Amino acid sequence: MRVLVVGGGGREHALVWSLSKSSLVADLLCAPGNPGIQELARCRPVAVDDLPAMVTMAAREFVDLVVVGPEAPLVGGLADALREAGIRVFGPGAAGARLEGSKGWAKSLMAAAGIPTAAAQSFDRADEAIAYARQLLAAGTGVVVKADGLAAGKGVTVCDDEAQAATAITDALDRRVFGPAGSRVLVEERLAGEELSVLAFSDGKTVLPMQAAQDFKRAHDGDLGPNTGGMGSHSPVPSCTPDVAGRITDQVLEPVAAALAAEGEPYVGVIYAGIMLTPDGPKVLEFNCRFGDPETQALLPRLASDLMEPILACTDGTLSGVRLDWRPDACVAVVAAAAGYPGTPATGAPISGLEGAEALTGLPVFQAGTRPGPDGSVVTSGGRVLAVAALGDAPWLARRRAYDGLAKVSFDGMWYRSDIGPRPGFEAGSAKGGLG
Ligand code: AMP
Ligand code: GLY
Numbered sequence: 001m002r003v004l005v006v007g008g009g010g011r012e013h014a015l016v017w018s019l020s021k022s023s024l025v026a027d028l029l030c031a032p033g034n035p036g037i038q039e040l041a042r043c044r045p046v047a048v049d050d051l052p053a054m055v056t057m058a059a060r061e062f063v064d065l066v067v068v069g070p071e072a073p074l075v076g077g078l079a080d081a082l083r084e085a086g087i088r089v090f091g092p093g094a095a096g097a098r099l100e101g102s103k104g105w106a107k108s109l110m111a112a113a114g115i116p117t118a119a120a121q122s123f124d125r126a127d128e129a130i131a132y133a134r135q136l137l138a139a140g141t142g143v144v145v146k147a148d149g150l151a152a153g154k155g156v157t158v159c160d161d162e163a164q165a166a167t168a169i170t171d172a173l174d175r176r177v178f179g180p181a182g183s184r185v186l187v188e189e190r191l192a193g194e195e196l197s198v199l200a201f202s203d204g205k206t207v208l209p210m211q212a213a214q215d216f217k218r219a220h221d222g223d224l225g226p227n228t229g230g231m232g233s234h235s236p237v238p239s240c241t242p243d244v245a246g247r248i249t250d251q252v253l254e255p256v257a258a259a260l261a262a263e264g265e266p267y268v269g270v271i272y273a274g275i276m277l278t279p280d281g282p283k284v285l286e287f288n289c290r291f292g293d294p295e296t297q298a299l300l301p302r303l304a305s306d307l308m309e310p311i312l313a314c315t316d317g318t319l320s321g322v323r324l325d326w327r328p329d330a331c332v333a334v335v336a337a338a339a340g341y342p343g344t345p346a347t348g349a350p351i352s353g354l355e356g357a358e359a360l361t362g363l364p365v366f367q368a369g370t371r372p373g374p375d376g377s378v379v380t381s382g383g384r385v386l387a388v389a390a391l392g393d394a395p396w397l398a399r400r401r402a403y404d405g406l407a408k409v410s411f412d413g414m415w416y417r418s419d420i421g422p423r424p425g426f427e428a429g430s431a432k433g434g435l436g
Contacts, residue, residue, distance in 0.1 A: 001308075002027040004058055005041065006048055006078070007069025008034045010335075010368035010387045011293035015067060015307075016041045017364050018300040024308040029061060035378045036354075036367030036386075048073050055081045063087060067311060071290050074269075075101035075150060089268075090311045092289050096260055096267040100289040103186045104148050110284060113259040115252055117284040118276075120188035122148065126166075126173050132187045133165040142190030147172045148183065156227070158190060193278040194423075195285065196237045197295045198245075200253045200273070201310040203319035204266025207257045208310060209249055211302065211326050212240035213295035214422075219342060221419045228342045229384055232420030233298040234332045234395065239277060248275060248282050256287065268314050297333040297366045297387045302326050330398040333389035334406050334420045338369065339413025341383030345369065349380045349412040356408035361390040361401055365409065380411055395422045 003025050005016050013036050019025050020040045031054060033043030044061075046053045048070055055078075058066055066082050068074055068091035077094040091097075098105045104122035109115075119136075123129035133143045145168035147155035157168035165187070172185045200209040213235035219225035240248075252273050260267040272288035272295075300307065305325040313319040338345035350373055354365050366389060369382020388405040392398030399421035406416060 001064040004029040004063040004066045008032045010366040011296040012069040013366040014297045014300045018307040022308040034367045091269040097289040099287040113255040118189040129169045144188045146186040191276040193276045198273045203314040206319040207253045212237040230294045231417045232334045233294040235298045298331040301331045329391040330395040332398040332402040333387045335387045336416045345383040351378045351411040353408040357405040361405040
């Protein structure tokens with residue numbers, strides 16, 4: 001088959017790499033791709049948000065299957081447009097992508113399906129939102145304020161007091177910070193516990209969970225500093241025991257799939273559940289409508305079976321016949337960021353040592369904020385520049401190998417967290433997780 005991957009970040013590099021190993025893939029394209037992806041796929045200079053150009057290109061190139069990486073084109077209806085053009089696509093239509101595109105809509109769906117999640121209400125008036133925040137604070141729970149729409153992972157403010165909540169609410173509703181994504185705001189009870197990401201394939205009837213992963217959202221060691229798009233990831237997650245995994249499948253993934261099916265259109269793609277393991281059990285923080293970034297960079301190196309099997313089965317409605325095989329190894333992926341990130345990043349710095357890192361880890365360095373430089377070189381072009389991933393038959397070995405690989409890479413202003421991996425106390429544990 002000729003397969004087109006839409007996107008150009010680290011997640012898409014991992015997807016392209018995994019698909020490039022499939023015996024079912026004869027030809028790989030990626031739009032827009034990046035220099036790392038270029039080594040595995042033919043890149044086409046089409047922006048992910050140029051929906052008509054993407055559909056035209058896919059048709060002109062006789063693409064058999066499109067795999068959509070990022071959320072924005074899914075929320076914008078790319079999968080619908082491709083299906084209308086008769087092209088097979090892995091990714092939900094705009095209706096299903098509301099799971100991520102509107103936090104308020106996702107909350108209503110969860111409430112109707114009885115899915116455990118934080119108490120929350122949706123508002124378009126600041127005074128009412130602030131009053132509800134005050135009520136939550138008085139009840140002793142902290143408050144989280146979320147812009148309703150897509151905000152590139154930056155629409156969430158965890159607030160310690162009413163003043164902070166009021167600022168976050170008025171900022172969002174004034175559209176000063178998040179534009180139209182903040183025209184409604186969700187005020188939510190703050191949950192405490194360990195976070196994990198569980199991604200599942202969905203064909204509209206069956207859900208097939210992948211193993212759990214963890215994402216490190218804060219900029220600095222010890223989960224300090226501002227939120228980022230993710231500074232690293234690892235899989236499996238030792239605290240996701242078979243019992244916890246079973247509860248997540250039964251209480252979250254199966255019910256959300258059933259609720260989506262009841263909406264009338266098969267949800268084909270990945271359902272990503274961001275979960276907090278609270279003392280009262282797993283609760284949903286958010287749903288996303290696609291593979292996680294950087295979770296995918298730590299998950300796909302562990303997938304022993306062919307990624308095309310579940311993807312094709314999702315598009316055919318035959319997922320119930322598929323099983324996933326995982327290597328027992330752990331995988332740790334560490335992101336290297338550019339100076340200035342998560343604010344405005346410095347760009348244009350030459351990157352060295354990619355081959356040395358790849359020789360050491362045996363995996364591609366997953367590129368994200370990179371572009372071609374002079375004479376075949378690669379230079380930085382964004383905040384999260386790349387991720388070095390490594391496998392190991394114990395989590396600490398995967399971690400050491402990833403950091404050894406990262407030590408080979410350098411560019412001006414490069415920085416990274418030094419604590420990516422299972423949290424202390426779990427490093428020596430078994431690499432076997434409970435899902436999939
Ligand atoms: P989201 O984009 O909704 O996953 O939120 C981004 C991050 O904010 C999450 O990964 C959590 O760390 C934090 N967060 C979101 N909702 C809550 C909540 N209800 N309680 C505590 N932290 C939260
Ligand atoms: N790693 C968080 C996300 O993909 O949204």
